[in-house]
Amino acid sequence: MRRLLVIVVFLGAWEATRRFDLVGPLLVASPGEIVGALVKSWPDYLGALRFTVTEIAIALAAAWTVGIATGAIAGTIPFLGATSGPLLSSLFAVPLITWYPLFMVWFGIGMTSKIIYAAVSGFFPIAINTMNGIRGTDPRYVTFGRAIGCSHRQVVFRILLPMAMPSIMSGLRIGTALIVIGVIVAEMLASLGGIGYLISYYRSIYATGHVYLGILFALACALAANWGLTLLERRYTRWRELQIAER
Amino acid sequence: MTPARPIVIETRRLGKVFSVDRAPIVALEDISFSVPEGSFVSLVGPSGCGKSTLLQILAGLVSSSSGEVLVDGVAVRHPVPDKISVMFQDATLLPWKRITENIEFPLEIAGMTAAERHKRAAEMLALVALAEFGERYPHELSGGMRQRIAIARALAPNPRILLMDEPFGALDEQTRIKMGHELLRIWAKTKKTIFFITHSLTEALFLSDTVLVMSHRPGRIVGVIEDTLPRPRTYDIIGSAEFGAARNRIWKLISQDDDEAAEGGMASL
Numbered sequence: 001m002r003r004l005l006v007i008v009v010f011l012g013a014w015e016a017t018r019r020f021d022l023v024g025p026l027l028v029a030s031p032g033e034i035v036g037a038l039v040k041s042w043p044d045y046l047g048a049l050r051f052t053v054t055e056i057a058i059a060l061a062a063a064w065t066v067g068i069a070t071g072a073i074a075g076t077i078p079f080l081g082a083t084s085g086p087l088l089s090s091l092f093a094v095p096l097i098t099w100y101p102l103f104m105v106w107f108g109i110g111m112t113s114k115i116i117y118a119a120v121s122g123f124f125p126i127a128i129n130t131m132n133g134i135r136g137t138d139p140r141y142v143t144f145g146r147a148i149g150c151s152h153r154q155v156v157f158r159i160l161l162p163m164a165m166p167s168i169m170s171g172l173r174i175g176t177a178l179i180v181i182g183v184i185v186a187e188m189l190a191s192l193g194g195i196g197y198l199i200s201y202y203r204s205i206y207a208t209g210h211v212y213l214g215i216l217f218a219l220a221c222a223l224a225a226n227w228g229l230t231l232l233e234r235r236y237t238r239w240r241e242l243q244i245a246e247r
Numbered sequence: 248m249t250p251a252r253p254i255v256i257e258t259r260r261l262g263k264v265f266s267v268d269r270a271p272i273v274a275l276e277d278i279s280f281s282v283p284e285g286s287f288v289s290l291v292g293p294s295g296c297g298k299s300t301l302l303q304i305l306a307g308l309v310s311s312s313s314g315e316v317l318v319d320g321v322a323v324r325h326p327v328p329d330k331i332s333v334m335f336q337d338a339t340l341l342p343w344k345r346i347t348e349n350i351e352f353p354l355e356i357a358g359m360t361a362a363e364r365h366k367r368a369a370e371m372l373a374l375v376a377l378a379e380f381g382e383r384y385p386h387e388l389s390g391g392m393r394q395r396i397a398i399a400r401a402l403a404p405n406p407r408i409l410l411m412d413e414p415f416g417a418l419d420e421q422t423r424i425k426m427g428h429e430l431l432r433i434w435a436k437t438k439k440t441i442f443f444i445t446h447s448l449t450e451a452l453f454l455s456d457t458v459l460v461m462s463h464r465p466g467r468i469v470g471v472i473e474d475t476l477p478r479p480r481t482y483d484i485i486g487s488a489e490f491g492a493a494r495n496r497i498w499k500l501i502s503q504d505d506d507e508a509a510e511g512g513m514a515s516l
Binding site for chain 2: 143144146147148150162165236239242
């Protein structure tokens with residue numbers, strides 16, 4: 001109840017700043033203007049949302065599978081880990097956005113360049129965390145696995161990956177956030193559609209209400225991704241939380 | 248001990264050489280012994296003498312540099328989980344699995360059906376007297392209980408041999424003594440062949456039929472003590488004169504070896 005009151009007061013104050021013209025229409029859009037933008041052009045936003053969500057979904061699928069697989073390989077083979085570990089970390093440190101113009105030349109300004117750009121930026125933290133999680137696993141568990149007759153495959157899938165799950169999850173969190181950001185930023189730079197494209201377009205014609213609406217949609221994408229991750233976390237790393245709580 | 252009991256583990260002139268920075272280090276040399284079926288054999292020796300390496304060779308986890316290990320007359324070259332189970336100082340229970348699932352895990356890897364696995368896990372939980380903890384997670388149990396679960400998990404595939412690498416080494420003394428009793432009870436009930444590594448002379452004598460004494464660098468068997476203390480054994484036995492005498496014999500073997508090593512060191516100077 002109190003929370004609702006806070007929201008109402010906040011929205012009221014926000015609306016007032018515009019009604020009494022305390023700030024200019026280019027700087028801030030009022031809640032009313034945002035709702036107006038939604039009512040007027042919701043089909044555009046829906047189409048853009050579908051475009052952006054498709055890009056995010058494909059980039060996520062690619063980055064998660066390739067990232068976890070790369071991390072698992074680098075983590076289980078000592079030689080590869082020793083060489084690729086520092087390589088992955090230093091590549092992760094490179095601001096990937098500087099490569100985006102090249103990605104556009106290589107893959108065009110359609111969906112492909114966004115997907116690849118976002119997937120690559122999400123790949124690094126996932127691969128690095130998976131690798132570190134596996135390398136941090138007590139080697140006695142591997143010995144145990146071999147003693148009970150596990151194949152290499154079973155050691156990786158039944159012992160090492162579940163064991164590294166808390167670390168992998170934090171990699172997925174960072175990677176997923178980077179992918180949502182990556183897709184929208186790339187759309188803002190140059191594209192044919194999507195939420196980022198709408199934000200950038202409406203900004204260029206000074207339609208601030210529409211820009212705010214676009215930002216809200218982008219926020220919704222990030223929140224949805226985060227919510228999905230929380231569900232996954234509950235499923236796979238609850239044991240770790242219980243373990244920590246016990247101490 | 249009746250001589251009629253068949254031999255289940257036999258090592259023939261086992262040797263292991265590690266190379267550290269290209270310099271060979273002899274970890275084990277000329278290890279030959281045999282373990283009769285159903286017996287409890289302990290191996291004592293100073294830390295770093297190669298006890299764990301020997302156990303890993305017996306388990307087929309590490310290869311020997313020379314000689315061979317025979318289990319039921321067949322050379323061991325890789326793990327044989329249906330015949331040999333291994334237990335470590337750390338329980339190595341999988342933290343995301345419930346206790347029952349942990350006990351079932353080796354059975355699942357062995358390809359047993361779910362129904363059989365459940366039945367077997369329940370039996371094993373009853374054997375270690377922790378039936379009411381099946382739905383708990385490992386972190387909810389004490390160190391001693393976790394080791395009992397590790398015993399249950401090791402025995403679940405019904406192996407003939409249980410290899411134990413200082414299984415109670417990380418426990419406090421009271422828990423350790425209780426675990427010793429518990430292990431003897433389980434051993435009497437299941438009639439498994441147990442090969443037990445420890446650095447505690449008391450623990451070795453209290454538990455075993457035979458105590459193998461190992462020296463270090465290179466690890467060799469320097470003596471075999473046939474432990475004739477009466478069974479069933481209770482804690483009082485540790486205070487008896489017989490126990491003390493046997494303990495002294497083991498200690499002599501170990502310290503004698505140290506003296507020789509010291510003299511050898513002096514001579515080479």
